[in-house]
Amino acid sequence: MPLLEIKDLNAFYGKVNPLKKISLKIEEGECIGIIGPNGAGKTTLLECILGTVEHYGQIEFNQINLNNLSPEKRVKLGIRYSPERDKIFPYMSVKDNLMIAGDYLKKDELKERLNEIFDLFPILKERLNQQAQTLSGGEQQMLALALALISRPKLLLLDEPTFGLAPYLITNISNVLSKLKKQLSILIAEQNVVFTLKHSEKIFVLEHGEIILEGTPEELKSEEYIKKSYFGI
Incomplete structure (x- = not known):
């Protein structure tokens, strides 16, 4: 089916x-x-x-x-949706964005999932305390994908x-999608x-x-x- x-x-x-x-x-x-x-x-x-x-x-x-x-x-x-616009919380840090998206996960589960997210998007780990609106366009897209993925849809x-x-x-996003297609x-x-x-x-x-x-x-x-x-x- x-x-x-x-x-x-x-x-x-x-x-x-x-x-x-x-x-x-x-x-x-x-x-x-x-x-x-x-x-x-x-x-x-x-x-x-x-x-x-x-x-x-x-x-x-x-x-x-x-x-x-x-x-x-x-x-x-x-089901998770990553829209074209308004996909992140711009005035919050990268860390707070991720914590909100994974709020309902148990502590150990959230930690494990964040590690998986950082494997996909290493730059987000480097930007954890940075305000989301100050990220580049590509980094914001990566954060948006991370928010959609954190719950394992x-x-x-x-x-x-x-x-x-x-x-x-686009090449970076393409590489991530190639990995996601297996999951x-x-x-x-x-x-x-x-x-x-x-x-x-x-x-x-x-x-x-x-x-x-x-x-x-x-x-x-x-x-x-x-x-x-x-x-x-």
């Missing part, structure tokens, strides 16, 4: 319908990519899974129907993880097609709230639409 299964998902902001009949599956340990331009509905899809946007259709996680569950209950089931929702980052920082399922919403192709087993192309293409990275690379729209070929 898939870890996450979505059937005929529609989303609404008032009378606006930003997602139309979306269906997809994510298996355990699988990384799925969602690509598309701004306004395509990528973020809305992630927010529907988390339960922060009005939606209709079926969303099942670990064979549990999420439709009537609050975002808090969905988080407790093992089963499914990680990543919204534009490479947005605004220099190429060398959990990941859904990436990205405009960076090269990054998404590298990490995803399957990719869905979203435009105007609808899936217009889907396939493996190899299959999509050969699509004329992808070549023209995303690679300028």
Whole structure:
């Protein structure tokens, strides 16, 4: 059985319908990519899974129907969301950010998890007492990922993880994702097609709230639409 299964998902902001009949599956340990331009509905899809946007259709996680569950209950089931913006507590130290995210963990469990986080992001250990807003863009992204990961989620929702980052920082994030893929399922919403192709087993192309293409990275690379729209070929 898939870890996450979505059937005929529609989303609404008032009378606006930003997602139309979306269906997809994510298996355990699988990384799925969602690509598309701004306004395509990528973020809305992630927010529907988390339960922060009005939606209709079926969303099942670990064979549990999420439709009537609050975002808090969905988080407790093992879903974590790392948004594009407002992802850290800027006026608090790195340490306090991490302590808040891991507040419900037992002391020994938190210590163990922090050591694992520092193995993934060594720079955060060096910046523990630094105010989060003074970190570089790449370091803030690493902290945001750490906050989402500290509870050992089963499914990680990543919204534009490479947005605004220099190429060398994208490489750092890419290296971390390569390690994470062995531990959990990941859904990436990205405009960076090269990054998404590298990490995803399957990719869905979203435009105007609808899936217009889907396939493996190899299959999509050969699509004329992808070549023209995303690679300028």
